[in-house]
Amino acid sequence: MAKKPSMGRQKIKIAKIEIKNHLQVTFSKRRSGLFKKASELCTLCGVEISIIVFSPAGKVFSFGHPNVDSIVDQFLSRNPPPNTTTRHLIDAHRNASVRDLNSQLTQVLNELEAEKKRSETLDHIRKLASQRKYWWEKSIDELGLNELGQLRDSMVVLKKNVTNQTDKLFVEGNVNPSPFFSANGIAMVDSAEIKPYQMNASSTPPHVQNIGYGHGFF
Amino acid sequence: MPRSKVKLAYISNDSARRTTFRKRESGLIKKAEEITTLCGVEACAILYSSYSPEPNVWPSPLDAQRVISRFRNMAPPEQNKKMADQQSFTRQRLEKTTEKVTKLGTENQHNEMTQVMYQCLSGRLGFECLSIGDLYYLSGLVSQNLRVIDRRLEFFQRHHSG
Numbered sequence: 001m002a003k004k005p006s007m008g009r010q011k012i013k014i015a016k017i018e019i020k021n022h023l024q025v026t027f028s029k030r031r032s033g034l035f036k037k038a039s040e041l042c043t044l045c046g047v048e049i050s051i052i053v054f055s056p057a058g059k060v061f062s063f064g065h066p067n068v069d070s071i072v073d074q075f076l077s078r079n080p081p082p083n084t085t086t087r088h089l090i091d092a093h094r095n096a097s098v099r100d101l102n103s104q105l106t107q108v109l110n111e112l113e114a115e116k117k118r119s120e121t122l123d124h125i126r127k128l129a130s131q132r133k134y135w136w137e138k139s140i141d142e143l144g145l146n147e148l149g150q151l152r153d154s155m156v157v158l159k160k161n162v163t164n165q166t167d168k169l170f171v172e173g174n175v176n177p178s179p180f181f182s183a184n185g186i187a188m189v190d191s192a193e194i195k196p197y198q199m200n201a202s203s204t205p206p207h208v209q210n211i212g213y214g215h216g217f218f
Numbered sequence: 219m220p221r222s223k224v225k226l227a228y229i230s231n232d233s234a235r236r237t238t239f240r241k242r243e244s245g246l247i248k249k250a251e252e253i254t255t256l257c258g259v260e261a262c263a264i265l266y267s268s269y270s271p272e273p274n275v276w277p278s279p280l281d282a283q284r285v286i287s288r289f290r291n292m293a294p295p296e297q298n299k300k301m302a303d304q305q306s307f308t309r310q311r312l313e314k315t316t317e318k319v320t321k322l323g324t325e326n327q328h329n330e331m332t333q334v335m336y337q338c339l340s341g342r343l344g345f346e347c348l349s350i351g352d353l354y355y356l357s358g359l360v361s362q363n364l365r366v367i368d369r370r371l372e373f374f375q376r377h378h379s380g
Binding site for chain 2: 012014015016017023026027030031033034035036037038039040041042043044045046047048049050051052053054055056059060061062063064065066067068071072074075076094097098099101102103104105106108109111112115116118119122125126129134136137140141143145148149151152154155156158159161162163165166169170
């Protein structure tokens with residue numbers, strides 16, 4: 001599944017956007033980015049802020065720390081807010097909650113980075129693979145009748161072997177080598193025990209022999 | 219040199235915090251200017267800090283008051299609908315990012331296990347390194363591929379007989 005390539009960072013002219021669709025998308029993204037920057041400023045430097053933005057459609061978005069209304073009121077009345085114990089307690093509680101959320105967010109952002117790297121590695125592997133031209137890795141629609149038949153047979157045998165291996169692991173009570181391939185990225189190992197078959201990249205029909213573990217189908 | 223990542227926590231070093239404040243405050247104002255110009259919308263920002271007795275108000279106190287009036291003249295439900303504070307905003311970001319991770323993770327797992335399948339087919343990989351979870355996934359993936367192959371074979375039969 002090829003990802004639609006994004007346009008990346010473009011230098012743009014700071015003037016009103018003409019195309020309505022672009023304008024709306026830009027507004028949405030930038031508003032979110034603006035609030036993100038405001039939130040970070042509050043966390044990093046301990047400031048209080050209120051931002052009000054109207055959308056092209058006339059709806060209003062606002063962001064405030066500690067909250068929009070108290071900052072607006074403080075500005076309008078030019079009076080500092082009451083410095084009570086209750087307020088301190090509320091602030092402390094809220095800040096603790098935000099700290100906790102921020103650390104969760106940082107963790108998830110790191111996970112996202114890891115998945116993005118994994119995605120790039122996979123794209124790279126796929127590109128390399130397509131260069132070697134193993135016919136069975138082509139899209140199924142591109143295969144001829146003969147190839148389809150062979151592939152089908154091999155798949156059926158593979159499925160059976162997978163099931164056998166699963167049963168074997170259950171019986172042995174050995175349910176877990178830690179998942180080799182799930183969260184941590186690619187680790188394609190050329191196991192020394194594997195005796196690969198004649199890996200025939202041409203289209204001469206290979207014969208499917210007695211299949212054991214680690215034996216090839218082609 | 220790639221940018222160093224900043225930890226999302228209060229900067230305890232006074233001078234570092236002041237430097238960061240000045241940079242980020244001006245960056246924030248710039249972003250506010252850009253969005254109002256690019257999108258032809260109205261906005262204001264009010265910033266209280268320990269670095270100045272008066273708040274930093276953008277675009278200007280008068281303009282800000284006009285925006286605030288427009289804001290406060292709206293019905294309260296309209297005002298509150300898209301109102302956020304740090305908690306709600308961060309929670310939202312957390313949700314969205316988690317969604318992205320799940321989606322990308324699923325895609326990655328599919329692509330990865332497809333490679334595993336190809337490698338098993340050609341004997342480049344043995345089952346020893348696969349966990350039960352991997353094996354179940356692989357089994358499902360093979361079944362899925364078989365269904366596609368069978369549909370394709372059916373297509374051939376329909377169009378090549380008679």
